[in-house]
Amino acid sequence: MAVHEFRLCGALMPDLITHSIAAYWLLRLPRFARFRVIFYLGTILPDILARPIHILWPQLSLYSVAIHTPVFMVVCALLAAEFFAPALRTTIRTFLLLGIGLHFFLDFFQIHLGDGYYWFFPFSWKSFEIGLFWPETSIRLLPLWLILIAGFELTLRLIKSR
Numbered sequence: 129m130a131v132h133e134f135r136l137c138g139a140l141m142p143d144l145i146t147h148s149i150a151a152y153w154l155l156r157l158p159r160f161a162r163f164r165v166i167f168y169l170g171t172i173l174p175d176i177l178a179r180p181i182h183i184l185w186p187q188l189s190l191y192s193v194a195i196h197t198p199v200f201m202v203v204c205a206l207l208a209a210e211f212f213a214p215a216l217r218t219t220i221r222t223f224l225l226l227g228i229g230l231h232f233f234l235d236f237f238q239i240h241l242g243d244g245y246y247w248f249f250p251f252s253w254k255s256f257e258i259g260l261f262w263p264e265t266s267i268r269l270l271p272l273w274l275i276l277i278a279g280f281e282l283t284l285r286l287i288k289s290r
């Protein structure tokens with residue numbers, strides 16, 4: 129694995145896993161099963177679009193900053209929904225936007241050394257966050273989340289099999 133690939137995985141994985149685990153807990157109910165994957169996509173979309181550019185081409189950081197903003201992601205979700213059949217577009221749009229909303233909600237609690245995310249870009253360069261945890265904190269909690277999910281799924285299957 130090349131150095132830049134390793135850096136890419138290291139920077140992407142904690143965020144993607146944390147966002148996916150939060151999405152799992154929110155949309156675990158069977159009635160969401162049909163569109164769960166769209167919600168998952170929305171929860172990781174800001175990072176999978178912005179982070180590779182930031183890591184592979186740091187000189188383009190202004191572009192990656194602009195991508196990881198609510199305005200850009202809303203436009204992206206609205207455009208992505210247009211690729212689906214007209215009858216599905218509203219649902220796709222809704223689940224994508226809810227997933228993106230969850231992503232930014234969780235990012236709002238992160239700590240950054242410099243400026244955080246620019247929530248109101250391109251209207252303002254003001255950056256603020258609650259600052260409860262570092263982005264890397266989630267990797268330490270990963271075993272706990274995986275054990276909880278495995279235990280939860282196992283319990284559900286045991287209950288259903290009776």
Ligand SMILES: [Zn+2]
Pocket residue numbers: 143174175196231235
């Ligand atoms: Zn993010």
